[in-house]
Amino acid sequence: MTTALHAQQVWFAYPRHEPVLRAVSLTIPAGKHTVIMGPSGTGKTTLLRVLAGILKPSRGTITVFDEPLAGRSQRQLSSLIGYIPQQLGLVRNLSALDNVLMGALGRLGDAQTLLGIFPRAEIDAAHGALDMMGIDHKSDEQVFHLSGGERQRVAIARTLLQRPRLVIADEFASDLDLVLAYEILGRIRSAAEKNHITFIMSMHRIGLARKFGDEVLAMENGAIVQGFIGNEYLETKSAEASA
Amino acid sequence: MRPSFFVPLMVAAFLAASLAHLGLFDWQRLTRGVRNLGILGGEMVPPDLTILPTAAAALWETVEMSFAGTLLGFIAALPLSVLGTRNLFANWLSSLARFVAASIRTIPVLLWAIVFVILVGLGPLAGTFGIAAYTVGYLAKIYADLFEGTDPEIIEAVQSTGASKLQLVRYVIVPETANAILAQVLFMLEYNIRASSVLGFVGAGGLGLVIQIYLQSLDYRRLATVLLLVLAIVLVMDGLSAWLRKRFLLSTQGT
Ligand SMILES: Nc1ncnc2c1ncn2[C@@H]1O[C@H](COP(=O)(O)OP(=O)(O)OP(=O)(O)O)[C@@H](O)[C@H]1O
Ligand SMILES: [Mg+2]
Numbered sequence: 001m002t003t004a005l006h007a008q009q010v011w012f013a014y015p016r017h018e019p020v021l022r023a024v025s026l027t028i029p030a031g032k033h034t035v036i037m038g039p040s041g042t043g044k045t046t047l048l049r050v051l052a053g054i055l056k057p058s059r060g061t062i063t064v065f066d067e068p069l070a071g072r073s074q075r076q077l078s079s080l081i082g083y084i085p086q087q088l089g090l091v092r093n094l095s096a097l098d099n100v101l102m103g104a105l106g107r108l109g110d111a112q113t114l115l116g117i118f119p120r121a122e123i124d125a126a127h128g129a130l131d132m133m134g135i136d137h138k139s140d141e142q143v144f145h146l147s148g149g150e151r152q153r154v155a156i157a158r159t160l161l162q163r164p165r166l167v168i169a170d171e172f173a174s175d176l177d178l179v180l181a182y183e184i185l186g187r188i189r190s191a192a193e194k195n196h197i198t199f200i201m202s203m204h205r206i207g208l209a210r211k212f213g214d215e216v217l218a219m220e221n222g223a224i225v226q227g228f229i230g231n232e233y234l235e236t237k238s239a240e241a242s243a
Numbered sequence: 244m245r246p247s248f249f250v251p252l253m254v255a256a257f258l259a260a261s262l263a264h265l266g267l268f269d270w271q272r273l274t275r276g277v278r279n280l281g282i283l284g285g286e287m288v289p290p291d292l293t294i295l296p297t298a299a300a301a302l303w304e305t306v307e308m309s310f311a312g313t314l315l316g317f318i319a320a321l322p323l324s325v326l327g328t329r330n331l332f333a334n335w336l337s338s339l340a341r342f343v344a345a346s347i348r349t350i351p352v353l354l355w356a357i358v359f360v361i362l363v364g365l366g367p368l369a370g371t372f373g374i375a376a377y378t379v380g381y382l383a384k385i386y387a388d389l390f391e392g393t394d395p396e397i398i399e400a401v402q403s404t405g406a407s408k409l410q411l412v413r414y415v416i417v418p419e420t421a422n423a424i425l426a427q428v429l430f431m432l433e434y435n436i437r438a439s440s441v442l443g444f445v446g447a448g449g450l451g452l453v454i455q456i457y458l459q460s461l462d463y464r465r466l467a468t469v470l471l472l473v474l475a476i477v478l479v480m481d482g483l484s485a486w487l488r489k490r491f492l493l494s495t496q497g498t
Binding site: 049052053054074075076077078079081082083084085086087088089090091092093094098102103104105106107110113114116155158162 | 394396397398399400401402403404405406407409410413414415418419421422
């Protein structure tokens with residue numbers, strides 16, 4: 001089994017704050033869906049931003065597909081890692097298609113893209129990605145007019161067009177009702193299989209985590225408390241939740 | 244004393260002292276002023292409409308100057324404000340850009356007009372450049388602050404697609420702030436139309452020259468016609484910008 005991402009003793013503190021991540025070590029297997037669960041404020045978002053190369057860890061090492069993450073620019077990382085923040089990071093004033101096309105910016109030059117010109121192949125690929133997420137009929141609609149679930153599909157399509165090997169998504173599908181969440185996560189699964197993408201997602205709903213995660217990591221107080229495919233942890237958590 | 248109590252007290256004391264110093268408590272002068280206002284108003288009616296063609300031509304020149312000056316200033320302000328966006332560029336560069344904008348802004352539009360009268364001679368061209376200069380200083384600051392307020396999550400997300408700084412500006416920052424960009428430039432156009440009606444005082448073209456002549460010759464009935472024209476154009480501008488706002492900004496109302 002190959003490793004998509006490996007973190008070794010990673011510490012992180014926001015400036016003038018106590019450490020949020022404390023000696024986090026984890027291994028993300030390639031081609032799988034890893035879900036990170038944990039109570040609010042425990043550091044999931046922070047961990048994902050560190051793993052995506054957006055925040056620099058204060059200590060520890062991270063490797064992505066066996067190469068060190070440190071010292072590489074976002075542009076260099078863009079062919080490896082896609083990142084979807086909790087609020088999705090879509091530009092509301094632009095159309096769904098334009099948002100998806102942004103996934104290709106990392107491999108296109110300034111000259112053409114600043115004029116708004118994208119190669120035909122990229123536009124076709126963008127429609128393909130939207131289609132895969134079942135939203136191509138709304139490609140010309142402003143994101144502003146789209147529903148929450150539709151926006152999630154657009155965000156995934158943008159990441160698909162980026163063609164990274166690893167996608168890191170924060171609290172994905174968290175605000176959706178279960179039926180919709182299942183549908184979208186199902187589409188993500190088939191897209192991931194087709195394009196050989198590894199997924200890391202944070203989630204707080206046990207039902208979704210169990211259904212979607214091949215691996216589930218539990219996090220508490222800035223540390224991974226159980227680094228395994230723990231159904232046991234999930235059982236106790238769902239018992240707590242229903243109690 | 245607690246500062247929460249002390250600060251308003253100081254402000255009130257300073258206000259009272261300033262007003263006294265400026266003569267606001269001089270009742271004699273104030274009553275005289277009100278009486279004179281009545282006389283001036285009386286001398287302004289009825290407005291002398293025979294000068295309408297002359298005034299309208301001068302007004303049109305003012306509108307042209309304001310429009311061209313605002314547009315030129317807007318075009319120059321965009322790159323300057325991008326450079327002044329602190330979360331995009333190194334601190335020294337954005338500080339430099341902001342310093343340039345602040346220096347331009349320090350000089351009032353009337354002084355800019357004088358500078359350009361010296362540089363390019365009397366006439367509306369000087370006024371146009373004066374308006375453009377002032378507009379750069381103002382918009383560059385407003386826009387830089389606006390750009391800095393762009394939702395960092397969106398910037399992070401698009402940065403992680405490998406987008407360059409210019410691509411970020413083109414695809415995230417400008418679209419996200421488009422409404423405010425348009426609203427500010429419309430505000431600036433309105434402001435410049437009013438401001439440029441005095442630029443003629445220094446020989447920089449437009450309506451100001453006409454206003455100055457009627458003021459100096461105490462020709463208040465003709466002055467009234469000119470002021471009515473200014474009022475009309477400001478109202479037209481109001482309507483126009485309301486329409487533009489509706490036309491282009493409606494799609495994002497209720498965010
Ligand atoms: N920019 C920041 N500066 C300082 N502290 C921060 C910053 N961002 C987050 N924190 C703190 O770091 C801790 C972890 O935050 P984080 O957002 O990573 O938690 P989370 O597990 O994602 O929570 P949630 O489930 O509510 O999204 C919190 O205590 C939070 O207050
Ligand atoms: Mg979070």
